[in-house]
Amino acid sequence: MKLLLKKRFSPLAQGNPNFAKLFKTVTSDNGSEFASLSEALHNISDVYFTHPYSSWERGTNENHNGLLRRYLLKGKSLKDYSDNQIQRFT
Incomplete structure (x- = not known):
């Protein structure tokens, strides 16, 4: 799953030179499917995770x-x- 997420988000972010300008931060829920989101968007956008059921x-x-x-x-x-x-x- 970690590799799959990185494959999905990294090209999206790296393929769009305006990604960091458009999305200064990314906020996700705390689901396991987003576990490697901060790694995938490293040096591109700040990533924040919400608390469960919040x-x-x-x-x-x-x-x-x-x-x-x-x-x-x-x-x-x-x-x-x-x-x-x-x-x-x-």
Whole structure:
């Protein structure tokens, strides 16, 4: 998993010269899938982890999730929506 995460985030961050300007910090929950996030983004962005079961520590993210839930129904696959619909929602 650690290698997989590094493969996903490092190219994203390193492939975009504006990544550090766009994302000065990255805040993640404390899930094991993000265990190597700070290593993957080393020297690119500051990485912070929230405490378990503390969604209020990621308020902006939770707010956006709530706004998207108006259109993207819980339990429904994103495959059920067209690219145009998703673009309109965001």
